[in-house]
Amino acid sequence: MRYPTKYDSFVGLEIHVQLTTESKIFCGCRNRFGDEPNTNVCPVCMGLPGSLPSLNQEAMSKAYLVAKALHCDLADTCLFERKNYFYPDLPKNYQISQFAKPLGTNGWIDIVVDGVTKRVRIHECHLEEDAGKMIHAGDMSLVDYNRTGTPLLEIVTEPDLNLGEEAEILIHELRRIVRYLGVSDGNMDEGSMRCDANVSVNTKGAGLGRKVEVKNLNSSRFVRLSLNYEIDRQTEILEDGGTVVQETRLWNENRDQTIVMRSKENANDYRYFPEPDLPPFRTTPEFLADLETRIVELPLDRRVRLVSTLGISQTQAEVIGEEKANADYFEKVLEYGADGPTVATWMTGDVQKLLNRTGQSAAESPLTPERFAELLTLMAEGKIHGKIAKTILELVFEKNKNPRVIMAEQGLEQMNDSGELAKLVSQVLVDNPVAVEQIKAGDTKPMGFLMGQVMKASGGRAEPGMVQKMLKEHLG
Amino acid sequence: MTQQINWKETLADGGQKAYIAEVKKRDALVGSFLEFDPPRGKMARPQAEVQTTEELAGIPFAIKDNIALRNFKLTCGSKMLAHFVSPYSATAVEKILAAGGIPVGKTNMDEFGMGSSTDTSALGTTSNPWDLTKVAGGSSGGSAAAVAAGLVPFALGTDTGGSVRQPANFCGVYGLKPTYGAVSRYGLVAYASSLETIGVVAREIPYLEKVFNTIRDQDEKDNTTADWRDFSDPKEGEVTKIGVLTGSLGLDPGVAEAYAQVRQELLALGYEIVEMQLPMLDYAVPAYYTIATAEASANLARFNGIRYGHRPVYSENPEELVQKSRDEGFGAEVKLRILLGTYVLRSGFQDQFYLRAQKIRTALVRDFDKVFSQVDGFLLPVFPTQAFSHGDGGLDPFQQKVADKFTTTANLTGLPALAIPTGVSGGLPTGVQFMAPAFCEDRLFGLARRLKSNLTLGEPPEFPALYAGQEGRS
Numbered sequence: 001m002r003y004p005t006k007y008d009s010f011v012g013l014e015i016h017v018q019l020t021t022e023s024k025i026f027c028g029c030r031n032r033f034g035d036e037p038n039t040n041v042c043p044v045c046m047g048l049p050g051s052l053p054s055l056n057q058e059a060m061s062k063a064y065l066v067a068k069a070l071h072c073d074l075a076d077t078c079l080f081e082r083k084n085y086f087y088p089d090l091p092k093n094y095q096i097s098q099f100a101k102p103l104g105t106n107g108w109i110d111i112v113v114d115g116v117t118k119r120v121r122i123h124e125c126h127l128e129e130d131a132g133k134m135i136h137a138g139d140m141s142l143v144d145y146n147r148t149g150t151p152l153l154e155i156v157t158e159p160d161l162n163l164g165e166e167a168e169i170l171i172h173e174l175r176r177i178v179r180y181l182g183v184s185d186g187n188m189d190e191g192s193m194r195c196d197a198n199v200s201v202n203t204k205g206a207g208l209g210r211k212v213e214v215k216n217l218n219s220s221r222f223v224r225l226s227l228n229y230e231i232d233r234q235t236e237i238l239e240d241g242g243t244v245v246q247e248t249r250l251w252n253e254n255r256d257q258t259i260v261m262r263s264k265e266n267a268n269d270y271r272y273f274p275e276p277d278l279p280p281f282r283t284t285p286e287f288l289a290d291l292e293t294r295i296v297e298l299p300l301d302r303r304v305r306l307v308s309t310l311g312i313s314q315t316q317a318e319v320i321g322e323e324k325a326n327a328d329y330f331e332k333v334l335e336y337g338a339d340g341p342t343v344a345t346w347m348t349g350d351v352q353k354l355l356n357r358t359g360q361s362a363a364e365s366p367l368t369p370e371r372f373a374e375l376l377t378l379m380a381e382g383k384i385h386g387k388i389a390k391t392i393l394e395l396v397f398e399k400n401k402n403p404r405v406i407m408a409e410q411g412l413e414q415m416n417d418s419g420e421l422a423k424l425v426s427q428v429l430v431d432n433p434v435a436v437e438q439i440k441a442g443d444t445k446p447m448g449f450l451m452g453q454v455m456k457a458s459g460g461r462a463e464p465g466m467v468q469k470m471l472k473e474h475l476g
Numbered sequence: 477m478t479q480q481i482n483w484k485e486t487l488a489d490g491g492q493k494a495y496i497a498e499v500k501k502r503d504a505l506v507g508s509f510l511e512f513d514p515p516r517g518k519m520a521r522p523q524a525e526v527q528t529t530e531e532l533a534g535i536p537f538a539i540k541d542n543i544a545l546r547n548f549k550l551t552c553g554s555k556m557l558a559h560f561v562s563p564y565s566a567t568a569v570e571k572i573l574a575a576g577g578i579p580v581g582k583t584n585m586d587e588f589g590m591g592s593s594t595d596t597s598a599l600g601t602t603s604n605p606w607d608l609t610k611v612a613g614g615s616s617g618g619s620a621a622a623v624a625a626g627l628v629p630f631a632l633g634t635d636t637g638g639s640v641r642q643p644a645n646f647c648g649v650y651g652l653k654p655t656y657g658a659v660s661r662y663g664l665v666a667y668a669s670s671l672e673t674i675g676v677v678a679r680e681i682p683y684l685e686k687v688f689n690t691i692r693d694q695d696e697k698d699n700t701t702a703d704w705r706d707f708s709d710p711k712e713g714e715v716t717k718i719g720v721l722t723g724s725l726g727l728d729p730g731v732a733e734a735y736a737q738v739r740q741e742l743l744a745l746g747y748e749i750v751e752m753q754l755p756m757l758d759y760a761v762p763a764y765y766t767i768a769t770a771e772a773s774a775n776l777a778r779f780n781g782i783r784y785g786h787r788p789v790y791s792e793n794p795e796e797l798v799q800k801s802r803d804e805g806f807g808a809e810v811k812l813r814i815l816l817g818t819y820v821l822r823s824g825f826q827d828q829f830y831l832r833a834q835k836i837r838t839a840l841v842r843d844f845d846k847v848f849s850q851v852d853g854f855l856l857p858v859f860p861t862q863a864f865s866h867g868d869g870g871l872d873p874f875q876q877k878v879a880d881k882f883t884t885t886a887n888l889t890g891l892p893a894l895a896i897p898t899g900v901s902g903g904l905p906t907g908v909q910f911m912a913p914a915f916c917e918d919r920l921f922g923l924a925r926r927l928k929s930n931l932t933l934g935e936p937p938e939f940p941a942l943y944a945g946q947e948g949r950s
């Protein structure tokens with residue numbers, strides 16, 4: 001139920017992105033998902049007495065890189081602070097985070113909603129440490145501290161979104177960005193990207209309403225569903241003349257609705273204060289220069305460019321541009337002189353099918369960009385036609401050899417010697433007198449059949465145009 | 477002991493038994509050690525690989541029980557950690573081990589460093605070797621008492637607001653609080669991270685100097701450390717002008733007398749004395765307790781009974797486990813300071829307390845910048861009284877805090893300070909302290925050496941020197 005004319009809805013997101021670094025943010029432990037519980041731990045990330053955090057420069061660098069990609073003002077000095085709260089999965093019972101001086105502020109991200117570009121402002125980006133994981137087993141509670149100290153970048157948007165669908169699109173776009181930058185795998189199902197949201201609804205034109213936080217959104221689908229649910233719920237309250245209670249709610253995926261978690265009165269006072277164990281982080285010219293070398297063309301810009309300058313379709317650009325490695329691969333093939341739309345068609349068609357079958361990415365498959373281009377050149381030169389090209393493509397994957405070599409070895413080069421073709425055609429006509437009679441009587445239907453017979457006799461290599469012409473000459 | 481032997485031989489195969497017996501006998505009276513186990517200490521670094529030429533080869537030393545030594549307990553004088561054994565060693569300890577030193581045990585302290593008497597320890601009582609009815613001071617009381625009683629030539633302590641200098645002063649030994657950032661805090665159980673440093677207690681200046689030079693270094697495990705080589709003293713340790721406070725300092729007679737005597741000696745030695753004012757000094761203690769308790773409230777939050785530490789016999793759920801652990805594990809002084817710290821950090825109240833304290837701190841730093849643009853060193857009392865009595869006869873907790881005025885300045889400013897014994901008055905040691913600009917510890921050692929020749933230090937009558945190199949202090 002929507003009341004589009006009477007109300008405005010506002011959605012802001014807080015997205016947590018785990019950064020993929022060799023080691024954790026404040027110690028030398030491996031930063032890796034899926035190991036045996038409590039194996040990637042040390043005195044620092046276990047919060048043992050006497051241990052101290054030591055900042056991982058790589059985490060800082062990757063965090064700044066994302067802030068830069070989100071067009072933020074990059075802080076020349078940023079500060080870590082302690083966020084104090086007790087929870088068993090938080091070893092020190094405070095989280096080292098950023099508060100007064102985050103590393104990035106005042107940015108934006110563009111998303112495309114129904115073909116229209118929408119700019120969503122980024123309030124800030126800040127770096128913090130992840131907590132461990134509580135596991136409840138029967139009447140016991142267990143804690144796995146492998147995840148404590150994973151570098152976590154929190155990205156906070158302004159409430160510029162209006163619908164769950166837009167939030168879902170933003171999350172997908174952000175996922176592409178962090179993957180393009182190589183700073184995170186952005187997988188929500190493994191928890192490497194997590195999202196909280198705030199929603200408010202108000203009478204049209206009256207600005208933000210009373211904010212409700214929604215937590216526990218561990219898939220982009222839940223983000224969409226929960227936000228739309230919440231917008232409808234608040235709209236109904238207003239419609240009935242009520243007021244929305246400012247509170248934190250949880251998405252319940254079994255009931256497809258949000259439920260109350262805690263009211264505002266029970267909100268924590270985190271008692272932030274500057275982390276005395278870590279001096280302020282100051283960017284240097286070298287640090288900033290390094291960011292320049294690591295920044296890449298953003299996924300949306302790239303999709304737009306592929307469509308506008310290379311003439312491929314929007315859908316093809318979306319498929320090819322989803323992963324940076326794929327888009328790089330695509331453009332690499334073009335560097336060998338291939339034609340954009342043709343490469344795109346093959347890449348999103350037969351090549352994709354083979355990659356899916358072999359479970360490889362284009363970049364690591366035997367089909368190097370050079371071989372890809374060679375295959376298309378063979379076609380353009382008239383040495384092979386489409387069907388043979390598909391055969392050769394499969395053989396490239398099978399034998400890991402160049403298309404031209406395979407063509408020669410397997411004798412797949414197109415037959416366009418008119419003498420040889422004429423012999424084949426004559427033989428087929430002799431072997432199929434009934435069809436020949438039919439055609440001569442004016443029924444052209446068996447023409448295709450005869451054509452197929454010639455192709456078959458040539459092992460698929462006969463140049464179809466020439467065969468067609470010859471058949472017509474004989475029967476016309 | 478009829479025959480004096482060398483410190484280096486105490487733990488050699490021939491001497492170890494006698495040494496252990498003598499320490500046990502003496503410490504039954506003093507109570508400086510919470511854990512004493514030289515054979516286990518020797519295993520901290522295989523003695524076979526120690527070269528006799530190493531700076532501290534074979535020298536026994538003690539460690540305050542809030543500094544980590546692998547395979548030894550790390551109790552912090554608290555019931556909370558009474559059974560916690562450290563799986564790692566502090567960087568400063570590693571450095572002494574690398575120089576050949578042998579840790580013989582862990583010393584008593586005020587619980588988590590919170591106190592000036594060592595009486596807030598939940599695990600034992602430490603007495604002053606000069607007079608067993610008196611406290612050894614605190615919070616590094618165990619380390620100071622062990623050194624004063626002749627059990628070890630030096631010990632590591634920690635100084636958050638005077639916790640090395642005040643007990644050293646009470647026990648008549650040297651106590652160094654290095655520049656903040658000169659010595660790694662990795663392995664020091666945090667009480668007030670921005671204020672505290674590991675320090676050294678010693679009966680002789682050469683040990684003090686040797687140990688400090690051994691432990692100071694930048695450490696990648698402590699991002700607040702700096703490389704001392706980047707801060708050369710323009711005066712190369714030389715001191716000619718010394719600043720002193722103007723006006724009345726509110727000292728007990730014995731302390732005032734010693735302080736006046738040192739001023740005289742300095743003049744006699746040719747130093748120029750410059751009277752100065754420190755406008756922010758009266759605000760030092762409130763600022764100190766605001767910052768220290770704020771940081772403590774976060775630093776001590778990790779003790780929740782889940783991964784280690786005191787745990788209740790029974791609890792209904794994780795929340796109750798945490799509540800009971802902390803209620804049962806912490807003593808009254810610790811709870812008081814955690815509450816204070818939580819209070820001053822509440823949102824809406826930070827301007828009034830925590831931020832204001834930080835402003836005072838900044839102003840005090842400016843005061844001292846000004847001081848050291850005019851003089852090379854600064855003379856201060858350590859504590860307004862000499863060692864006070866255990867229990868009710870002593871200062872109440874509030875008086876003890878007010879008395880931290882002279883020591884907390886070095887912590888708030890991060891500057892180095894050295895407490896120096898000056899003699900004995902009424903059977904108890906007296907002393908003063910000097911402060912110097914950051915990374916100018918050499919000036920402090922130089923001053924101590926010059927003064928020593930003109931002072932009569934004495935030694936605790938019941939605990940005369942045992943070993944050579946612990947020369948009589950006539």
Ligand SMILES: [Zn+2]
Nearest residue numbers: 027029042045
């Ligand atoms: Zn770790």
